[in-house]
C-alpha cells in the first residue's frame with residue numbers, strides 16, 4: 001500500500017530542481033483541480049482563480065488512502081486556502097498540507113508557477 | 126381685528142390654534158372655539174392608552190389655561206347646530222349665537238355605524254372619544270368576550286385594547302383582507318398570522334346580517350348563515366365626516382359626505398374654511414392627523430393673506446400599539462404598469478415587505494412592511510424626498526448585512542442609554558439579562574425585562590442588542606450557512622431570485638466573503654439548480670464530486686451508473702441493453718432498493734461512453750448522484766393486481782417524469798400504491814400516493830433511512846390533477862424553505878405548526894403563494910434536460926472525464942477483486 005510517508009514528500013520553493021510542465025492553464029478548471037502524473041506519483045493541481053493562485057499537493061487522501069483529492073472542492077477556512085476530500089470531507093491546507101479538521105498526516109505540497117499559459121510544478125527530484 | 130370662529134376642538138383645531146397663536150400678526154385676529162366634547166382637545170391618536178392609564182389627563186393636548194393665556198375663547202360642551210351664512214353667525218344647541226368674519230369647520234368625523242338589525246342593543250359601541258372608551262371599560266367588567274367589527278387600522282387597535290382588558294377578542298372583517306386600504310393580500314396574510322399569534326381570532330369575508338340577543342347583545346349572525354357568540358361589539362367600520370351643519374347651510378358637500386374645499390382649504394363660501402377629517406379635498410377624506418395638520422397650516426396661510434396650497438397628502442401610516450409592525454406608505458397597493466413591485470415574503474418569521482419602484486428604477490413609489498418595519502422611516506424619507514434609489518433597490522428590504530447595518534452604533538451607546546421608553550429599560554438591563562443566562566431569545570428577553578412590550582417601536586433595537594450580546598458571548602445566533610455567508614439557506618434563495626444571480630461567484634461577490642468552501646458551494650449549487658434549472662455541469666467545481674461527475678463515487682474511486690427507470694417499469698429490450706453494457710464494461714450489477722438497476726465499478730473516463738450507449742438506447746440520467754428526485758416506486762396496480770383500484774404504474778411514471786432532475790435541499794423519493802395494502806411503501810416516502818375508491822390520498826414527509834418516519838396525510842380523495850398541484854406546491858415550498866441536507870421529514874419536524882400549517886400552505890393556500898409555487902415548478906418541468914445527454918454531446922464537457930491531465934491512462938491504483946462471479950473493489954486502507 002502506498003502511504004504518504006513512504007512516497008510523497010513536500011518540495012519547498014527553495015529546493016526546486018525541476019520545474020515540470022504539467023499542462024496548459026486550460027487543462028485545469030477554474031476554482032477546481034485536476035490530477036497529473038509525475039514519476040509514478042499522482043499530484044493534484046488546483047487553479048484557485050478567485051485568488052489568482054495555483055496550488056499543488058499529493059492526490060492521495062491520507063484518510064482512506066484514496067487517489068482523489070484533485071476532485072475535491074476548494075475553498076477557504078478563516079481566510080486560509082483549503083481542499084476538502086470528496087469521500088469524507090477531511091480538509092487540508094493548500095499552503096502547508098496540514099489537516100484542518102482532524103489529526104491526519106499532512107499532505108505533501110509543491111510549488112506551482114504559470115508561464116506563458118503553461119502550468120509548472122516544482123519538484124526536488 | 127378679524128374674528129375667527131372654529132367649530133370643533135379636536136386635534137386639528139388645536140393645531141390650528143397652536144400655529145396661529147405663535148404668529149407675529151396674531152394680534153390682528155381673535156379666535157373663538159366651540160367644542161362639543163366636555164374636555165379640551167386631546168390626543169385621539171393615543172386614545173387606546175386611556176385603557177392603561179384610566180385617566181384622560183395625560184391625553185389632553187393643552188389645558189384650558191393655555192387657551193386663556195393665548196387669548197382664545199374656548200367653549201367646551203357646546204354643539205354648533207346651525208350656520209347663518211348671510212349674517213355670518215353660528216348657532217349652538219343651547220341657544221348661544223356668535224358672529225364670525227372667518228369660520229373654520231374642524232368638526233372631524235364620526236364612526237360609521239352600518240344599519241344592521243339589533244345595532245341599538247346594549248353592549249354595542251363605537252371607538253372614537255374618551256366617553257366611548259369609558260363606556261366600553263365599564264361594560265367590559267361584567268363580560269368575557271368582545272368582537273370588533275372592522276379589520277382596519279382602528280379596528281385592530283381596538284381589538285388589541287379589548288384583548289388587553291382580558292376579553293377573548295375576535296375581529297370580523299367584511300373584506301377578504303385586513304387593513305384593506307393599506308395592505309395587499311400577502312401583507313394581510315402576514316398580519317393575520319401575527320394577530321392570531323397574539324390570540325386574536327380573525328374572520329374575513331364576513332357580512333354581518335344581524336346583531337343577536339335581547340336587550341343585550343349576545344351574538345352576531347352573518348349573511349352566510351354562520352354565527353358567533355359575543356358579549357360586546359365595537360363597531361369600527363370606517364368614518365363619516367361630520368358635515369351636517371355645512372350641508373344644511375348650503376355649502377358644497379361630496380356625494381359621499383365631506384365639505385368640499387379647494388387647494389387653500391376654502392369651502393364654496395369664501396369666508397368658511399374646513400380642515401381635518403371633515404374636509405373633502407380632491408375627492409379625498411384624510412383619516413389621519415398629519416394631513417389635518419398640514420391643512421391647518423394652509424388655512425392659516427390663506428386666512429392671513431398668503432396663498433399656499435395643500436397637496437395630496439401622504440397617507441403613510443405606521444400602526445402602533447397592536448404588537449405587530451405594520452406600515453404602509455406612498456402608493457402601497459399600486460397595480461399600475463408604471464411601477465415595479467419587489468416583494469419579500471418569509472412566512473416563518475412572519476415578515477412581508479414590498480416596495481414599489483418606478484419603471485425607470487429611479488424612485489421609490491410606495492411600499493408595505495409587515496412584521497418588520499424597522500426600515501419604515503428610512504423608506505418614507507426616500508419616498509417623500511424622491512431620493513434616488515440605490516443600484517440594488519431590493520437591498521432596501523433584504524437589508525445589506527455586510528458592513529454597516531443593524532447593530533452599528535449599539536456598541537458605542539452608553540450603558541444607561543434608554544432603549545425601551547415605554548417601560549424605561551436601559552441598555553445595561555437588557556445586556557445583563559442576556560449575559561446572566563436569563564434570556565436567550567427575544568421572547569424570553571421581553572418576558573424578563575418587559576422591553577419592547579409597550580408600543581414595540583424599540584423591538585428592532587432590542588433584537589440587535591440581543592444579537593450583539595449573544596455574539597459577544599460566542600453564541601451562534603442564526604442558522605447561517607457557513608463562515609462565507611451570513612445568511613440562512615432560505616435567505617440566500619430569496620437573494621438569488623430577487624437579484625437574479627446565477628453563479629456561485631456572483632453570489633459570493635454580492636453577499637458573501639472569502640472563497641467559499643465544501644459546505645456553501647454544494648448548497649448554493651443546489652439552490653441555483655432549483656431556482657434556474659441550469660445544468661450543474663456549467664459550474665462543475667462547486668458541486669460535490671457526485672454531481673461534478675454525474676455519478677456516485679465508490680470505494681477505490683470508481684463510479685456507479687444508474688439510469689432512470691420511471692415507476693420501475695422496464696421493457697425486456699431495455700433490460701438487455703443494461704445487461705450488454707454491464708458486460709462490455711465489466712460492471713457489477715445489482716437491483717436497487719429503488720426499483721432500478723445500478724451498475725458499479727466504472728472508471729471516470731468510461732462514464733461518457735457508457736452513458737452514450739445508454740442514451741442511444743433511450744435511457745436518461747437517474748440522478749442517483751444528486752440531491753434530486755430519485756425514484757417514484759410503484760406497485761403493479763389495477764392493470765394486473767386483483768385488488769388494484771387505479772393504475773398506480775402509469776401515475777408513478779407520470780409523477781417521476783414530471784419531477785425528474787428536480788434539485789432540492791436533499792434527495793426526494795416517492796411511491797404510488799394501487800390500494801391501501803401499500804406494496805409500494807408510499808408512506809415511507811417524501812411524498813407518497815395511495816389509491817382510494819374515488820381518487821388518491823397524498824401523504825408527505827415520510828422517511829426510511831436512519832430515522833424512519835411515517836408520512837402524514839396531506840389531502841384525501843383528490844383527483845390526479847389536484848394531486849399534482851399539491852405536490853408542485855409542497856415540493857417548491859420545501860425547496861424554498863428547508864435548510865441544506867434536511868429531508869422533508871426533518872423539515873416538517875422543525876416546522877412550527879407542523880402538518881396543519883403545511884396543509885394550510887399547500888392545500889388552503891393561506892400564504893397566497895400557491896400559484897407562484899406552481900408556476901415555479903412548471904418552469905422546472907419545462908426546462909428539464911438530461912444532464913448526461915448534454916455531456917455526451919459536448920466534447921468540452923466530455924474532456925473533463927479523465928483521470929490525468931498529462932496522460933491518457935486510467936488511475937493505476939484502482940483495483941478490484943472477484944465475488945460471486947462479479948467484480949468488487951478491494952477493501953480500502955485503514
Ligand code: SRM
Nearest residue numbers: 677685716717718719720721749755828829830831832868
Ligand atoms: C443503491 C442503493 C442501495 C441498493 O443497492 O439498493 C442505495 C445506495 C446508497 N444510498 Fe440509499 N440506496 C438505495 C436506496 C435507499 C433506500 C430505499 C428506497 O429508496 O426505497 C433508502 C431508505 C428510504 C429513504 O431514503 O427514506 C435509502 C436510504 C439512504 C440514506 C438515509 C437517508 C435518510 O434520510 O436517513 C442515505 C444517506 C444520505 O442520503 O444521506 C443513503 C445513501 C446512499 C448512498 C448514496 C451513500 C453514498 O453516499 O455512497 C449509496 C450510494 C450507492 C451508489 O453509489 O449508488 N441511502 N437508500 C439504493 C438506490 C436506490 C435507487 O435506485 O436510487
Ligand SMILES: Cc1cc2nc3c(=O)[nH]c(=O)nc-3n(C[C@H](O)[C@H](O)[C@H](O)COP(=O)(O)OP(=O)(O)OC[C@H]3O[C@@H](n4cnc5c(N)ncnc54)[C@H](O)[C@@H]3O)c2cc1C
Nearest residue numbers: 133135136137160161169204205232233401402412413414
Ligand atoms: C382610536 C383612534 C386611533 C387613531 N390612530 C391614529 C394614528 O395612529 N395615526 C393617525 O394619523 N391618526 C389616527 N387616528 C385619527 C386621528 O385621530 C384623526 O385623524 C384626528 O383626530 C382628526 O382630527 P380632527 O380635528 O379633524 O377631528 P377630531 O379629532 O375628531 O375633532 C373633531 C372635534 O369636533 C367636535 N365636533 C364635531 N361637530 C361639532 C359641532 N357641530 N359643534 C362642536 N363640536 C363639534 C367633535 O366632538 C370632536 O371633538 C386615530 C383615531 C382614533 C379614534
Ligand code: SF4
Nearest residue numbers: 760766769799800804
Ligand atoms: S398495493 Fe394493492 S394494488 Fe398494488 S400490488 Fe399491492 S395489493 Fe396490488
Ligand code: FES
Nearest residue numbers: 061063064085088
Ligand atoms: S478518504 Fe478522504 S476523507 Fe476519507
